[in-house]
Amino acid sequence: KxxxxxxxxxxxxxxxxxxxxxxxxxxxxxxxxxxxxxxxxGIVSLFMLSSGKKKHGRLxxxxxxxxxxxxxxxxxxxxxxxxVYICAVSRPGNTPLVFGKGTRLSVIA
Amino acid sequence: DTEVTQTPxxxxxxxxxxxxxKCEQHMGHRAMYWYKQKxxxxxxxxxxxxxxKLSINESVxxxxxxxxxxxxxxxxxxxxxQPEDSALYLCASSQDPTFLRxxxxxxxxxxxx
Numbered sequence: 001k002x003x004x005x006x007x008x009x010x011x012x013x014x015x016x017x018x019x020x021x022x023x024x025x026x027x028x029x030x031x032x033x034x035x036x037x038x039x040x041x042g043i044v045s046l047f048m049l050s051s052g053k054k055k056h057g058r059l060x061x062x063x064x065x066x067x068x069x070x071x072x073x074x075x076x077x078x079x080x081x082x083x084v085y086i087c088a089v090s091r092p093g094n095t096p097l098v099f100g101k102g103t104r105l106s107v108i109a
Numbered sequence: 110d111t112e113v114t115q116t117p118x119x120x121x122x123x124x125x126x127x128x129x130x131k132c133e134q135h136m137g138h139r140a141m142y143w144y145k146q147k148x149x150x151x152x153x154x155x156x157x158x159x160x161x162k163l164s165i166n167e168s169v170x171x172x173x174x175x176x177x178x179x180x181x182x183x184x185x186x187x188x189x190x191q192p193e194d195s196a197l198y199l200c201a202s203s204q205d206p207t208f209l210r211x212x213x214x215x216x217x218x219x220x221x222x
Contacts, residue, residue, distance in 0.1 A: 035213075042115075042199060042215035043152070086151060096165065097211070099151035 003027045006087050006100035013107050019074040021103045023087030026068065033097070034061050034072045035086040043086070046072070077107045115200050115214035123222055124190060130217045132183040132200030140206035141183040143175060144199040146216070152199055158183060159206035190221045 004025045013019050023032070034046040047054050047061040049070065054061050058077075063070040074081055087100040113134045122128050132141065140159050144152035157165035158177040166175075172194075174186040183200055200214040 033211075040197075040218065042113075043201075043213035045210070045212065048210055088151075096154045096157070096167075101151055102149075104149075 002101070003098050004087055004089055004100040006085075006103050008103060009101065010104045011106070013077050013105070015078060015107055015109045017077050017107075019077050019081075019105065019107075021072045021085050021087075021105070023070045023072070023100055024068060025070075025087075025089050025098075027089065027091055027098065029089040030092045031090045032063055032070050033088040033090070034070075035088060037084045037086060037102070039083075046085075074105075079107045079109050082106050113200055113202055113212050113214035115198075115217050117217060118215065119218050119220075121220045121222060122187065122190065124192070126190075127186070127188045129187065130185040130198055130200075130219075132185075132202075132214055133181055134202040134212070135181055136202065136204075136212065137180075138202035138204055138212070139180060140203045141177065142201040142203075142211070143183070143185050144201065146197045146199055148196075156185075157206060164206060187219075190219075192221045195220045 007022045031048050031050045033048050036044045036046050049061055049063045058075045060073040084102040084104050086102045088097045116131045142157050143155040145155050146152040154167050155169045156175045161177045161180055172189050176184040197216045197218050199216045201211045203211040
């Protein structure tokens with residue numbers, strides 16, 4: 001079992017829909033990251049969370065430390081949101097990020 | 110300046126070639142990383158430099174040779190690669206080597222022919 005699990009693996013939505021991507025992890029963490037990767041491109045850090053909730057524009061990220069679960073929400077989705085969304089966790093100490101396998105989102109106009 | 114700049118963006122090389130990938134950041138970050146990413150897979154860590162010293166080598170074959178000439182630059186020297194080494198190579202940096210708040214470059218898409 002992977003230490004970081006994301007669901008769904010693939011998601012197709014109509015423009016304007018509210019989207020939720022989930023991430024569960026099984027290890028102790030110091031922070032959880034949501035990353036965005038467009039096709040063929042580099043990775044953009046969207047959020048780093050250690051508790052609670054963060055909002056940036058149409059993106060909202062939440063984390064429940066007790067349940068070891070995080071969600072990324074996109075409101076009023078748009079085709080330009082189409083990308084792979086990756087959940088990654090930082091573990092305590094100088095240990096590498098553990099990445100989930102990503103959720104491939106396609107938003108159709 | 111909150112960018113990590115990688116050059117070149119695309120590289121095609123033969124199996125007998127020697128080439129280098131470059132990565133640069135001017136955020137004063139003291140940790141820099143090389144990742145390899147195959148299609149539809151998450152990134153895999155290759156190397157970590159912490160304060161210009163190699164601190165993690167994830168059992169990467171010696172045909173990949175990292176170099177950190179100074180705190181702003183990170184190179185990856187490539188020699189005698191195999192077609193299966195074709196991938197997106199991502200550089201990242203963070204303030205310190207705790208992997209928090211890493212900034213990623215756009216990557217170099219490498220094709221070995």
